[in-house]
Amino acid sequence: xxxxxxxxxxGFINPYYYGILVTIGINIILALSLNLVTGFTxxxxxxxxxxxxxxAYTAGLLSTKAGFGFAGAVIVAGLVAxxxxxxxxxxxxxxxxxxxxxxxxxxxxxxxxxxxxxxITGGPFGLRGIPRQTNLPIVILAVLFSFLVLRSLxxxxxxxxxxxxxxxxxxxxxxxIDTTRLKVTSFTVAAFFAGIAGALFAxxxxxxxxxxxxxxxxxxxxxxxxxxxxxxxLGSVLGAGVMTYLPEFLRTVAPAIAERRLVFYGALxxxxxxxxxxxxxxxxxxxxxxxxxxxxxxxxxxxxxxxSGPGAGSEAPPATGGAGHGxx
Amino acid sequence: MSSSRVGRLLFGSCRLxxxxxxxxxxxxxxxxxxxxxxxxxxxxxxxxxxxxxxATYGTxxxxxxxxxxxxxxxxxxxxxxxxxxxxxxRGDQVQALNAMNKLIELDRVTAIVGAVLSGETxxxxxxxxxxxxxxxxxxATAPAxxxxxxxxxxxxxxxxxxxAQMAEYAINSxxxxxxxxxxxxxxxxxxxxxxxxxxxxxxxxxxxxVESYLDGDSNFSAQLTNIARQNPEALYIGGYYTEAAxxxxxxxxxxxxxxxxxxxxxxxxxxxxxxxxxxEGALFTSGFYNATEDxxxxxxxxKYEAAYGMKPDMFAxxxxxxxxxxxxxxxxxxxNRAAVRDWIANVQDFPGVTGVTTFADNxxxxxxxxxxxxxxxQFTQER
Numbered sequence: 267x268x269x270x271x272x273x274x275x276x277g278f279i280n281p282y283y284y285g286i287l288v289t290i291g292i293n294i295i296l297a298l299s300l301n302l303v304t305g306f307t308x309x310x311x312x313x314x315x316x317x318x319x320x321x322a323y324t325a326g327l328l329s330t331k332a333g334f335g336f337a338g339a340v341i342v343a344g345l346v347a348x349x350x351x352x353x354x355x356x357x358x359x360x361x362x363x364x365x366x367x368x369x370x371x372x373x374x375x376x377x378x379x380x381x382x383x384x385x386i387t388g389g390p391f392g393l394r395g396i397p398r399q400t401n402l403p404i405v406i407l408a409v410l411f412s413f414l415v416l417r418s419l420x421x422x423x424x425x426x427x428x429x430x431x432x433x434x435x436x437x438x439x440x441x442x443i444d445t446t447r448l449k450v451t452s453f454t455v456a457a458f459f460a461g462i463a464g465a466l467f468a469x470x471x472x473x474x475x476x477x478x479x480x481x482x483x484x485x486x487x488x489x490x491x492x493x494x495x496x497x498x499x500l501g502s503v504l505g506a507g508v509m510t511y512l513p514e515f516l517r518t519v520a521p522a523i524a525e526r527r528l529v530f531y532g533a534l535x536x537x538x539x540x541x542x543x544x545x546x547x548x549x550x551x552x553x554x555x556x557x558x559x560x561x562x563x564x565x566x567x568x569x570x571x572x573x574s575g576p577g578a579g580s581e582a583p584p585a586t587g588g589a590g591h592g593x594x
Numbered sequence: 595m596s597s598s599r600v601g602r603l604l605f606g607s608c609r610l611x612x613x614x615x616x617x618x619x620x621x622x623x624x625x626x627x628x629x630x631x632x633x634x635x636x637x638x639x640x641x642x643x644x645x646x647x648x649a650t651y652g653t654x655x656x657x658x659x660x661x662x663x664x665x666x667x668x669x670x671x672x673x674x675x676x677x678x679x680x681x682x683x684r685g686d687q688v689q690a691l692n693a694m695n696k697l698i699e700l701d702r703v704t705a706i707v708g709a710v711l712s713g714e715t716x717x718x719x720x721x722x723x724x725x726x727x728x729x730x731x732x733x734a735t736a737p738a739x740x741x742x743x744x745x746x747x748x749x750x751x752x753x754x755x756x757x758a759q760m761a762e763y764a765i766n767s768x769x770x771x772x773x774x775x776x777x778x779x780x781x782x783x784x785x786x787x788x789x790x791x792x793x794x795x796x797x798x799x800x801x802x803x804v805e806s807y808l809d810g811d812s813n814f815s816a817q818l819t820n821i822a823r824q825n826p827e828a829l830y831i832g833g834y835y836t837e838a839a840x841x842x843x844x845x846x847x848x849x850x851x852x853x854x855x856x857x858x859x860x861x862x863x864x865x866x867x868x869x870x871x872x873x874e875g876a877l878f879t880s881g882f883y884n885a886t887e888d889x890x891x892x893x894x895x896x897k898y899e900a901a902y903g904m905k906p907d908m909f910a911x912x913x914x915x916x917x918x919x920x921x922x923x924x925x926x927x928x929x930n931r932a933a934v935r936d937w938i939a940n941v942q943d944f945p946g947v948t949g950v951t952t953f954a955d956n957x958x959x960x961x962x963x964x965x966x967x968x969x970x971x972q973f974t975q976e977r
Contacts (some may be wrong), residue, residue, distance in 0.1 A: 283697040285692055321643065379808075382779060390781040394716060445805055471687060472720055475713045478687045514692055517681070526645075 271403040284402060288470055290406035290510045292463050295412045297490040297502040299459035304488065305496035306420050307452045308432025309359065310367040313374030315486050317457040319479035321347045323381060323463025324392045326474050331386070336399040340465040347461025355453035359446060362435070376485055381476040390473035401468035408466060409503075412459045412489065417499055428452055429497070447459050493538055495545030504546055601969060602785065633675040636929045638663060638920060639697035640717060641708030646812045651710050651909050656680050657902050658913030659707045665897075666921050672926060681935045683714050689752055690714035696722045703727065704929045705920045707913055712736035714780055719746050719879060728935040730920065732912035736781050740956040745935055747781035749948075750908075753785035756857040756879040759963055760830070761793025764855060764877075770828045774803040774821040774852070775816070776841060777832030786832030786857055786937075802826050807837065814841050815848065822850045834859040838876075839869030846872045853877065861908050866971050876968045882911040882948045883964045883975055894947040908948075915946035 276284065296318060303311045320342040358369040381387050384522060388394070393433040395434035419425055431445050439445050468474055486509070494505025509531075516523060516530060523530065538546065542557070640659045642652035642755035663676045679701045681693035690709055697703045706722060706729040709715040715734035722729040730737060730747040739748055750792065764770045775793050777783035783806065791801050802824040805817035818841070821829065830847065831838045831853040838860055845852065853875065860878035869876075884895050884905045894914060898906040906914070919938060927933035945953045949962040965977040 282692070282695040285695045289688055289692065390779060390784055391738060392713065392716065392737060393843050394741075450876070471691060471717055473687070473716045475687065475716075477713060485824065489783075513689065514696075517693070 268401070268403045273403045274403050279402075286514050288400065288402055288405050288466075290507050291402070291409050292470070293487070293490065293506040294409050294464050294503050295459055295463040295466075296487050297494065297506040297578055298412050298499060299456040299463070300487050301491045301494075301499060301502040302416055302420070302452050303333035303456045303494065304424065304491055305430060305498070305502070307428045308435075309449060309453070310573075311370045311456075312367050312452075312481070312484050312488065313354075313370035313372075313377070314456070314460055315479045315481070315483035316374040316377035317347045317350060318464035318467065318483070319377055319381060319476070320350050320457075321461030322479070323393065323464075324389055324398050324461070324467040324475050325393070326416055326587035327386065328331045329397065329469070330395050336469060340462060340469075343465035343468075344461040345459045345507065350461075351454040351457025352450060354451040357415035357455075359449040361455060371481065371484075372478075374481060378476050378479055381479070387474075387512075390476070392473055394473050396468050396472045398469065398472050401465045405466060408462060411512060413499060413503070416455075416459070420499065422442065423546075424448065424451070429554045432497070435481065455487070489535060492545055493535060495548030498545070498547040501545055501547035612746065624905060633673070634929070635677055636924055637679050637701050637703045638917065639689065639701060639703035639706035639715070640680045641693055641697065641706055642683055642710030643714075644680065646684040646686070648685040648711060651733060652682070652685075654712050654907050654909035655707065655913040656757060657898070658785040658906065658910035659917040661901055662690070662911075662914050662917035662921060664901075665715045665876050665906065666918075672921065672925050672930065676696035676921060677771055678923075683709060683711075683718075684712055687713060687717045690718045691721065692913050694718035698722065698725045698727055704924060704931060705729065705934050707732060707916045709734060709919065710909070712739060713778045715739055715746075716742070719743075721803045726931050726935075728920070728923075728931060728938055728950065730915045730916040730938070735785070735908050737785060740958050744753070744939070747916075747938055747945075747953055747959070748958045749919070749951065750912050751858075751879075751881045751936040751961065751963050752958060754789040754961065755977070757789035757830075757832070758793040758796075759800070760857070760877070760965070761790050762797055763965055763977040764828060764853075765794065765799045767977075768853070770853065772826045773799055773801050773828050773830055774805075774824060774826035775801060775830045775832065776807065776817055776883055778834070778837065778843070779806045779808055782834075782859065786830075788950065790830050804862065807833070809837075811837065812840055814844050816852060818845055818848050826852055828853040828855055830838050831856045833861075833917070835862045835865040839865055839873060842869045842876065858908055861973075863967070866968060866973075873968050874970075876977060877913075878966055880908055880964050880966055881961070882906075882908040883966060883973065884911075885973065886975070888947075891946060892948040911948045914968075915948050915951060918946070919944055919951070 296314065300311060300314045303309050308549040318530045324346045325343040328339040354373050358366060361369055382390055382441055427438065427443045427448055427519070428443065430443060431448060490505040491502055493509060495501030512531060596726045607771060627738050636698055640656055642655050643649055644652045644656060655703045660678055663678050666672050666676055679697060680719065681697055682803060683690040683693050697706060709718050709731060710733050712734040715731050716736065716738060717944065719729060719739065719742040722812065723745045726745060728745050728889060730749050733750050734748065735750055735753045737754060739746065775787050777787040787804065793803050802828060803821045807814060807817060831854065836871055838856055854873065856876065856878040858878065858880045860972055861880045862874065865873055895906060898910060919941060920934065923937040939953060942952055951959050953962045954960050964975060967976040
């Protein structure tokens with residue numbers, strides 16, 4: 267069934283775009299899972315690439331050294347990453363804010379350096395010879411699975427509790443929420459999906475190298491989540507899609523600026539953060555320039571209708587922030 | 595009201611932009627069509643880091659390929675017009691895979707020079723292998739590269755060969771016996787360490803200390819103290835020039851009096867400007883020497899300097915040779931990927947600027963290796 271679907275898809279998608287879609291799918295799973303920890307639970311996590319690495323190397327080793335099949339290796343990879351999530355989460359999630367960020371960053375580096383020094387992972391030479399078994403239908407299924415599971419999770423009682431932790435941890439604790447247990451659970455679920463994504467990565471790229479799971483990858487994933495909107499799952503889908511496709515878009519559409527595309531990447535983020543600091547589909551109430559400007563236009567329009575002429579309305583000092591459009 | 599005005603404005607400018615784009619596209623099509631009528635166009639791909647931490651390597655390779663293609667197009671000796679399509683990998687695995695797919699599926703390249711780094715070559719190489727696109731890497735030295743398949747060639751001397759020849763030279767020509775190794779803990783450093791250790795033992799020398807460091811380290815005093823305790827005659831540094839220069843200076847500060855040795859990671863003017871007097875007398879292996887008296891290479895250095903305002907390094911020279919081999923192949927057998935592969939595999943004694951080149955059965959180039967020495971702030975040829 268999946269092979270048949272894959273044949274159909276390959277029939278009308280150019281292999282170049284097919285490859286980009288697979289990469290986008292893998293990044294969507296990673297961004298969704300990171301959003302659970304950072305967007306919904308409010309814990310700044312700078313080591314998500316490490317869970318991806320654990321999943322990728324687990325799948326790679328199981329497939330090349332232990333003769334595992336694709337499905338088995340992917341599931342075990344998710345489970346191993348989840349176990350790593352518990353082990354790392356228990357001590358670090360007692361930390362808050364900057365301290366948690368530094369601890370997770372350190373965890374990411376520990377995993378990378380460990381992979382660099384182990385013999386079984388090929389050390390700096392990397393792990394070769396993984397068969398190419400990831401394909402687009404499988405990735406789409408995995409994306410749907412992660413999205414549905416995470417959506418029902420954040421809409422459940424537990425999801426509300428996670429959001430309560432994000433908004434005010436002390437208040438949540440006062441309400442009887444076991445914050446540490448819930449934080450570790452959210453971390454573990456995120457690690458599981460990151461492990462799955464890592465395994466799909468391994469079976470797609472066929473070669474693993476510790477440098478593919480460095481600090482910058484974690485930062486890029488965080489950028490996808492922030493760009494799309496913290497605390498919004500569709501936002502992560504959008505963020506991962508845009509941020510993964512943008513470099514390729516510039517490569518094909520504007521090759522002249524492609525070599526400077528990192529500038530555009532950065533500029534896009536800066537613009538979004540100025541216009542909408544909570545990301546494209548974010549849910550927090552913070553106002554950016556876009557909202558302030560729109561609110562101003564709205565209150566000006568109202569003033570123009572009420573005032574005697576169009577000139578009087580446009581010269582009137584604009585009302586500030588949200589105060590103007592309340593009564594209108 | 596206001597939002598619809600904004601909408602009109604946005605759509606209006608989009609339409610303008612679209613019209614401009616169409617005009618440009620039409621112009622490109624007309625121009626491209628005109629040229630294609632005169633001569634069949636063949637696209638040559640180049641894959642490597644043109645931005646990011648490793649951009650200097652990628653840029654050198656791109657320049658080398660571009661110079662070869664421009665020369666070929668200007669010479670009038672070829673029945674095809676060659677077009678270069680460069681793709682940036684940022685030195686990143688994901689980008690390398692996408693860039694390789696684009697070169698093969700959208701640009702329809704006949705052959706590729708690249709990739710530049712070992713990691714990206716191991717990711718992108720199998721794609722070219724599966725699609726049957728011949729590929730010559732001018733710089734990926736990891737041992738596993740030759741296992742990718744029969745469409746992958748390597749026009750650079752591997753780490754193994756470099757370290758083995760340095761060990762042989764140090765023992766048999768310089769009479770050194772006791773060696774210490776300090777290497778970067780990456781694929782390059784580890785491959786050099788293994789091969790140098792084996793080379794020293796094979797020639798009857800002795801490795802008395804092996805220490806390692808991580809990329810980006812700047813303090814090597816702990817490793818150097820351990821090395822000094824073993825009293826070696828020579829220190830083999832398996833790493834790049836930035837660290838090598840610092841190691842040389844810190845070794846001098848510790849009073850460690852050893853002969854410094856390394857591989858092509860030393861091959862940058864930066865070694866001398868960073869290391870100063872501390873790197874005087876250092877020996878290293880390299881596939882190219884840009885002050886050589888060999889007429890073919892000297893001519894290349896002159897042309898490269900005229901085009902890009904700097905002397906070519908080993909990356910540029912290997913890329914130039916790789917591109918010329920591909921162009922010769924296309925001229926000989928036409929722009930057919932399989933036929934080009936077969937021609938490259940059977941190259942015998944190709945006169946390259948990096949020396950006479952032949953590809954072995956595993957796709958690795960067999961060509962001469964220079965041993966260079968730092969003398970009075972200049973690289974000179976030791977062998």
